[in-house]
């Protein structure tokens with residue numbers, strides 16, 4: 001995760017520049033129909049950008065409190081959608097733009113349903129539903145919710161509240177009209193009272209930036225991490241902000257700025273670039289629509305300069321597949337016999353390793369699915385690494401599951417790796433797939449399983465049985481005479497499953513030649529929950545020679561993964577041979593070097609691949 005404390009100077013400079021450019025822009029004047037608002041300082045001017053990573057860029061009066069006014073409307077609408085069913089709310093307020101001023105008495109002529117929750121009539125109807133839900137606790141519910149959106153405790157500015165309560169006759173008239181149409185079913189006064197109080201909630205430009213970023217983040221506050229709002233409700237709220245948030249200026253705003261937004265007569269403007277950022281401007285002078293003049297000008301320029309218009313988004317095509325390779329290049333950390341390695345060299349291109357990245361939304365998921373499909377020729381095996389996938393929305397998780405099922409019907413197995421973090425993909429947990437050998441907690445294990453599958457398939461296709469006995473590769477590198485002199489001197493040692501063969505730090509005084517079983521070199525105590533394995537050795541492979549040759553301590557534990565046996569060359573045998581049969585030692589050293597050179601060659605290949613990505 002990036003450090004939210006760090007911000008980019010280049011972005012900050014843009015805000016500084018905009019602030020300097022618009023500081024002296026003096027169109028409009030602060031609202032005065034609510035007497036207390038006329039006291040605002042027209043020079044106050046703040047700009048905030050809050051990212052969906054929780055980073056905040058700010059300039060000017062961003063910590064000065066002012067009243068939220070109409071910017072409260074989308075939040076109360078969100079709260080009402082949280083408290084009531086969709087059908088209930090549909091009967092109380094519409095979602096059609098009215099094209100009217102904020103204080104227009106814009107009700108449906110027959111039903112009396114206000115056009116939308118962003119104009120006063122719809123907002124009063126909405127607040128009344130919060131009041132109806134729990135008259136005792138309505139204000140607490142509302143303030144708690146706003147506070148969660150902002151990530152800090154918010155409260156009501158009592159003098160602004162009183163000022164509007166005592167002068168808000170038009171809003172009071174709207175409330176009674178709504179009572180007349182039964183949109184409000186009880187005395188409208190408590191709901192109106194709550195509406196005046198919500199408009200008088202004191203916020204800073206920074207609060208509005210974070211609240212906007214929370215909407216940009218599908219309802220998760222990116223600063224506190226709290227899931228405040230359901231993504232579906234967030235979408236609904238942004239939709240009405242998009243079509244109705246700037247009153248009768250909304251069409252032009254969407255055309256010029258291209259973001260769902262909301263303004264307030266306190267001088268605030270809040271705009272949202274979904275999935276990207278929240279933007280807030282504070283400047284009290286208003287234009288004839290009741291929107292902050294500087295706010296509009298700054299948002300227009302930010303949208304243009306930073307290319308944030310929603311309808312001007314670059315395609316992300318081609319960014320989903322982080323890497324696509326085959327097992328001819330990329331191998332697991334399993335060391336196999338020379339024969340098996342050669343088989344993988346020859347046929348490894350049947351194993352396709354796809355590493356996906358980013359947010360797998362529809363377009364990205366489609367890219368991955370198409371890529372999977374293109375690799376799915378007969379006999380292919382797919383290994384899909386999900387570690388760098390940041391999110392997999394439910395619908396796209398279903399598409400991925402379907403694709404995997406389709407490929408399974410074509411006998412193309414898909415082995416998924418490192419996707420535990422994608423909760424949407426595992427409605428029943430990843431355990432079931434792991435049991436079926438289709439899910440692996442590490443890419444290495446997935447690759448290893450794919451190699452095993454391919455080697456089995458190759459035997460099946462050739463009509464061969466797996467070899468019953470195996471010859472030790474190192475011995476095969478020796479001249480026959482040396483081999484017959486050496487073999488009787490090797491000690492045969494059997495290991496039970498889980499038995500420790502040697503321990504990190506032990507003297508490296510033995511070389512092990514595997515006859516049967518699998519042995520893993522692991523870092524960390526073998527009892528640890530997830531010891532890191534850096535190699536698994538198969539029959540015919542030898543291990544322990546590096547510490548033996550360099551006379552250095554063991555660098556890892558080696559554990560028997562299954563029952564097995566090894567031929568062991570001890571240091572004392574080696575030393576005795578050196579004295580008594582030097583030619584055997586020379587041949588042995590040559591064989592060890594040949595074996596090591598082969599291993600080094602393969603290791604280099606994997607390192608190169610890592611570097612190339």
Ligand code: DON
Pocket residue numbers: 068069070071102103120164171199263264265266289290291
């Ligand atoms: O109801 C009112 O008139 C105010 N409390 C809020 C109006 C408002 O903010 C309009 N927005 N630009």
